[in-house]
Amino acid sequence: MDHVDVVVIGGSFAGMSAALQLGRARQSVKVFDTKKPRNRFAPTAHGFLGHDGRTPAEIRELGRDNLAQYPTVEVVEARVATAAQEGEGFIVHPEGSAPIKASCLVLAYGLRDELPMIEGLNEAWGRNVMQCPYCHGYEVRDRKLGVLYTSEASLHQAKIIPDWSADVTLFTNGQAINRDAIAAVESRGVVIVADRVIGLELEEGWMRRIILQEHNHDLDGLFVITKTHHSSDLAGQLGCAFEEGPFGPYIRVDNLQETSIPGVFAAGDIARPIHQSVWAAADGSAAGAFCHQSLLSQRNPYHKPAA
Ligand SMILES: Cc1cc2nc3c(=O)[nH]c(=O)nc-3n(C[C@H](O)[C@H](O)[C@H](O)COP(=O)(O)OP(=O)(O)OC[C@H]3O[C@@H](n4cnc5c(N)ncnc54)[C@H](O)[C@@H]3O)c2cc1C
Known part of the structure; x- marks a missing residue:
């Protein structure tokens, strides 16, 4: 079975930012994405410094171009259907291809709006x-x-x-x-x-x-204001703890973006009570860096438990 350091599920603001950090840290990374970011209905996106006024598709393409510079990062267009802990790591099942092993996971699969x-x-x-x-x-x-x-x-x-x-x-x-x-x-x-x-x-x-x-x-x-739903139940499958936010549930993470399940990190809209793309990207970037450090399997000196 194929084994990578990190599988990232969701390849938008949060997931691509995590993958960028991991690629720059020379980790082997597979990003799975179904190409349905939450803001895809908007003609332009705003509030993201350097990208203000671009179309969501343009920002996404720029992110993909950035990732393409890093040979250890692969982006795969597929939906991850299941994920489970196995031994020291995790097994992820993408639809239409063979399961893959990962030492660490970053969940970044975003929300959908109930209108x-x-x-x-x-x-x-x-x-x-x-x-x-x-x-x-x-x-x-x-x-x-x-x-x-x-x-x-x-x-x-x-x-x-x-x-x-x-x-x-x-x-x-x-x-x-x-x-x-x-x-x-x-x-x-x-x-x-x-x-x-x-x-x-x-x-x-x-x-x-x-x-x-x-x-x-x-x-x-x-x-x-909409009710929000997670685009996938992977965090539930893995046993991650949730919090209740003003728009719907979100995954509980600590200050390093790690969930209640060691080795599973989460970032973006699914892991915060309020949402914007630049915040998702910032969380994703942190998840990538701290997920990398967790692979050293020692206690991170920056760790502070979730409240
Ligand atoms: C209409 C609208 C307009 C918005 N405009 C703005 C704006 O102008 N500025 C701003 O800052 N914020 C805006 N937002 C908020 C912004 O869209 C989100 O904060 C941002 O998209 C969150 O990024 P994310 O990476 O967490 O999730 P998303 O961008 O939603 O990306 C999640 C990705 O995961 C993929 N995915 C889902 N399930 C799976 C799976 N099982 N396997 C593999 N891949 C999967 C999806 O296809 C998607 O590509 C807007 C939101 C809406 C609804």
């Missing part, structure tokens, strides 16, 4: 229906903006969006929300609309209007 069931929302997702104002708020600054209430986190979002525009409406979609919470949102100049949301009216895939039970409302941008 509210509202007509038109899927089509405009990543365009002007957005998850995060730091990623896409600047592009719709001073325009007519909305926040769709999906959970309590939407109230927090509604309070910060007025820093991007003075014209912000919170659509509560018929949900009962306590008066104090509503008053706190209103104190930021946000208008509250309690009507049920029927759908979004689109023009060539971009939302132009929100259709409500009683009336319609022109909009240039709508912010929606």
